[in-house]
Amino acid sequence: MAIRIRYFASLRETMGRTSEDINPEGIATVADLWKVLDEGRPLPDRVLCAVNQEHATATTLVHDGDEVAFFPPVTGG
């Protein structure tokens, strides 16, 4: 399936990229997706995520065409 990945703030700097389009196989959740992106490592607690621009968790399901974002705790306001 086709997934659009986005990274923000310190995580964007750590990952060394702003976004990427990937076509992973055999993944169901955000946690599965992260492993593909980060060389098999599990999703760290301090990394937050959104699916299609809504807050999500490690167990949120991802589908073909989704936009999935990863970012550190938010600090606006």
Place this chain on the structure above:
Amino acid sequence: MAIRIRYFASLRETMGRTSEDINPEGIATVADLWKVLDEGRPLPDRVLCAVNQEHATATTLVHDGDEVAFFPPVTGG
């Protein structure tokens, strides 16, 4: 002793006066003072008072030269 009395809002209208200077004898508290002003009737619960421009109660002592005010519940803001 000499006391300056002031009335506000609906109580001013009920009493028919804005202020008065009186020289009562044998009174100690705000409650005593009210009886002098209102033909011996006790201070009603709904009448609030201030002595020298600070909130007071029926048992607050009054002294020569004091300004004592009576008024209904406040409704500002």
Place this chain on the structure above:
Amino acid sequence: MIQTISLRDHPFDPYAELSAFTTQLKAERQLYGAESHFIGTMRNFNEGAAVSTLWLEHYPGMTEGEIARIIEEERKNLGFGPALVIHRIGQVAPGEPIVVIALFSTHRRAALEGTQRIIERLKHEAPFWKKERTPQGDRWVESNTKG
């Protein structure tokens, strides 16, 4: 500590007042990351009756003193900085602001909670009395609502 308590017998523009007060803080403004305001405005309806004008009576001297005391007590509790309170007296028309409160603080909690506590206490402790002019005649407002 910069502080203004002002009773006004004429309409005022609350946004211009807030802007002017902030300007008065000058460089000190940068100490405060948080600023909280409350504006109470006269509605044209109250308890089911149309209200055409309001008369606000007060106790000159004590009213200002009570507002200052409330601010002082809350500042001691909460630790906010500069404070502005403007309150109308005399005749007020629908749509006109009656009260403006502004507080500045380093962190948001002091300004936000202080504003809430000051408007609540002002309504129950500061000597003001409202008389409403309605089509059924004049009536004194008997008490303020909680919250």
Place this chain on the structure above:
Amino acid sequence: MIQTISLRDHPFDPYAELSAFTTQLKAERQLYGAESHFIGTMRNFNEGAAVSTLWLEHYPGMTEGEIARIIEEERKNLGFGPALVIHRIGQVAPGEPIVVIALFSTHRRAALEGTQRIIERLKHEAPFWKKERTPQGDRWVESNTKG
């Protein structure tokens, strides 16, 4: 319901924005006896270090969507009316406002509590990230404080 959510990449005058929003309400303004504002401003000090400028990153689309969702949920709970939220993005200098919130309601509780809840939730739910430029170098702000 009149509502504005606006992200700005340039400084703005919060008092002029509040005034303009109120003007936009026209006659509806008279329905609301209470109006509550919060302004968050950039200080020139944070956690012991002088801060010269701030960089505010956001997630275009999601940021506006999250703010709208927060307002909608709180409006359902509290029952306030018109709402304004302005938030800076990009480069911010000390003394410049970062966020402005304004709520209008019939009675004071909805506007006051709504303002407090919206700033709290915005700080913990809306996707913004602050990077500070200090004499010791740039650093990402790691988390927002409670209250």
